Amino acid sequence: MDIFNYSRRETSEVNIGATPMGGSNPIRIQSMTNTSTQDTDACVAQAKRIVDAGGEYVRLTTQGVKEAENLMNINAALRQDGYMTPLVADVHFNPKVADVAAQYAEKVRINPGNYVDSARTFKHLEYTDEEYAQELRKIRDRFVPFLNICKANHTAIRIGVNHGSLSDRIMSRYGDTPEGMVESCMEFLRICVAEQFMDVVISIKASNTVIMVKTVRLLAHIMEKEGMHFPLHLGVTEAGDGEDGRIKSALGIGALLADGLGDTIRVSLSEAPEAEIPVARKLADYIVQRRNHPYIPGAVAPEFQYLSPERRATTAVRNIGGENLPVVVAARLDGNMDFNPQFMPDYVYVGRQLSESPTEGIQYIIDADLWEGQANTWPAFKGEQLPFISGCSASLKFLFITYMGLNDEVIAGLKYHPEVVLVAQSNHPNRLGEYRALAHQLMNEGLKNPLVFFQHYAETETENLQIKSAADMGALIIDGLCDGIFLFNQTGKEGDKAIDDKVIDTTAFGILQAGRIRTSKTEYISCPGCGRTLYDLESTIARIKQATSHLKGLKIGIMGCIVNGPGEMADADYGYVGAGRGKISLYKKKECIEKNIPEEEAVEKLIELIRKNGDYTER
Structure with missing residues (x-):
């Protein structure tokens, strides 16, 4: 398999009524x-x-x-x-x-x-x-x-x-x-x-x-x-x-x-x-859309195992890379410093928007040519050329890099600057392929600089941003290449509706949680429902979320019936499973704690169970 260049796996055609699948048929x-x-x-x-x-x-x-x-x-x-x-x-x-x-x-x-x-x-x-x-x-x-x-x-x-x-x-x-x-x-x-x-x-x-x-x-x-x-x-x-x-x-x-x-x-x-x-x-x-894209000449690193990948070895720079959780980098180029406290980015790129009174607790990134040794207030900076790297004594430096820009000069410079965090960027139709090629080239060169992926879009609908950014990050996270994510969304024509910055931040954290590499909120394992579902699934999920969405790191399974119930939510902390028409069973891990609770009482009973085990905190 070529992990750098997109092509569909060749499969046999299966006849399903008048709508065949596989072979040359579309997805x-x-x-x-x-x-x-x-x-x-x-x-x-x-x-x-x-x-x-x-x-x-x-x-x-x-x-x-x-x-x-x-x-x-x-x-x-x-x-x-x-x-x-x-x-x-x-x-x-x-x-x-x-x-x-x-x-x-x-x-x-x-x-x-x-x-x-x-x-x-x-x-x-x-x-x-x-x-x-x-x-x-x-x-x-x-x-x-x-x-x-x-x-x-x-x-x-x-x-x-x-x-x-x-x-x-x-x-x-x-x-x-x-x-x-x-x-x-x-x-x-x-x-x-x-x-x-x-x-x-x-x-x-x-x-x-x-x-x-x-x-x-x-x-x-x-x-x-x-x-x-x-x-x-x-x-x-x-x-x-x-x-x-x-x-x-x-x-x-x-x-x-x-x-x-x-x-x-x-x-x-x-x-x-x-x-x-x-x-x-x-x-x-x-x-x-990636079909027939320009060829990407990547070389797989010998230590990479596609079937059982491990996290790429990197040198920790502050809280980025090494054994640290992947970071979230956000952009605030218009001076708006409004954040959701639950999804506060680790670093915020402000470009040339210097502030005399920066928001407490936020690490800002400014353009390299503005940096004047503001070690406490402005501890990080963005650069795009190596001269800025050598001439700056900031303890943390971000260097934007492309796969084709990773030439011999840059490789040599990075070997002397392990404190540089690389921000991968690409305009290739198969962005994932280029990002993989860049990461593998770093491994092939023995470079252990942390790698943050810059994913840029021009979306006006939140759903489109969520789908595209999650799809673009999926393989990078599974492959163990992600030390951070930087989502950037710019509006297109004047008058286009912008997606709120806080929604972009939430999406970034949601992607890291979906990829199981950083937890920032309650996780719900809830089924889509089918003819076997034994209670009103959508309203129940809404009620459980309303009561538990503040319990960061807790996993709650909400299952319509027993087909996948106890098994699919085996790693959940608590489970809410349909046991009969209008009846619910509650689980702690794989153990059924209480059976056949009337549906109208079950959500309150679930909260009681969580509280009883010391996992419930007030908002």
Whole structure:
């Protein structure tokens, strides 16, 4: 794989109704209904909204045989009204349901974690090699008849692995690891290949973006070794709503799309399903714009491991680089020093806006030619030429640098100036490729200067800025190259609406949190909802956020049902999970603390649980 130059991974084409995926087809966009699959009218109406918004596949949960059989009515009603979009049945726990659904849907999703293996209990199981082989034979014996039904009905399948629903069998042998997730998928894929069933799509998802990206990278690598070219479905599960859901999804999915991985995407938001479609479309279109870009002659550093990257070794300069958390640099070029106290940038570039009374607690960056030794008030400066570096005694210096500008003279100068923090900038159509090439060149030259990424935009809509900046930073964060982020948004034509500076600051902090490298707020792991959801998800999330959004660093899982509930939120501090219609169970870590609480009491009970364990503070 060429990590510097964009091209899509070559995949086989999968026939899904009249909308094929993979091969030379565009990246497909999809969503999932959250209505009861036994309610034909509600499902048809919502499916139409998804399609009208641009959705190319519509997925419906099928808990039982009745729901699977009703797909026939939903399918017929949509076709009657001229909607030919393929339907996808989502099956968990019951392979008999998959057999029925394959007769009425164009694609069926099965979950290897619960297709044959019993529901997980988080217990460690010991298997001899022969016992383990016997379990694989059980899978084959049950899976092959399903494939035969799919062949007879020209139905495609998705093998959909979720981090939150790995079986006890896989967890016991491989642990909670990318290797375990990949093997869970490969067990089924090898059977498909042996049975010459090739209409297969694969997904491996997690709410943790780092796990999700590393696992899909590993899956693509393993498939390549075994001569498989199946298309990939990408998504970050339980991404949440609003800003968090958009940033987390764009970072995880964008990091993979940027490397050419992914043939269909689903952005899982805890919002109306049709709201997911424009977000997914913007993300896919933004990445695909990099096609046929000018070649970037990067050289991979020997110490870099694409499948299991570690943070690039750097020398700490004050609080930048080394073992420090990545910093946020902001711009305030108009003299406006309004900040959100929760998302206060570490450094603020003010250009030539010198102030006699700077805001307390803020480290300012000024243009190099203005610096006159103001060591206490103006401790940092920006430069663009090496003469400023040698002639300035400031303890912290920022040097803007491009990949093509990293010539022999600059390399030699940097070896004498470890106190220089590099700010990477690029105007290349594939900015990520140039930034990676710059970072790898630094490693190849043995330079350990910290590296901050300057990401500039000209957006008038906050959502566009969130999607693009998170997608641009995703791979840089996963690769371990990020010592800081500097988001800069300039308005275009006069009269264009500017995005508030505080929103830009929040976006930068949100990106670092989504990439799991710096925490600045409460993290919510909330599912998008589906026909299995057992309570009003959107209003519940709003109530929980209102009560807990000030608890920095706390992770709270908000899950509609038990399919992924206890597993996907396993690293959450507390969990709120649908247990039955209008009933909620509360968790602390993986332990269920209280079951079947009436929904109207459950949020207050959750706050009581957090308070009881000493994790709640007043605002």
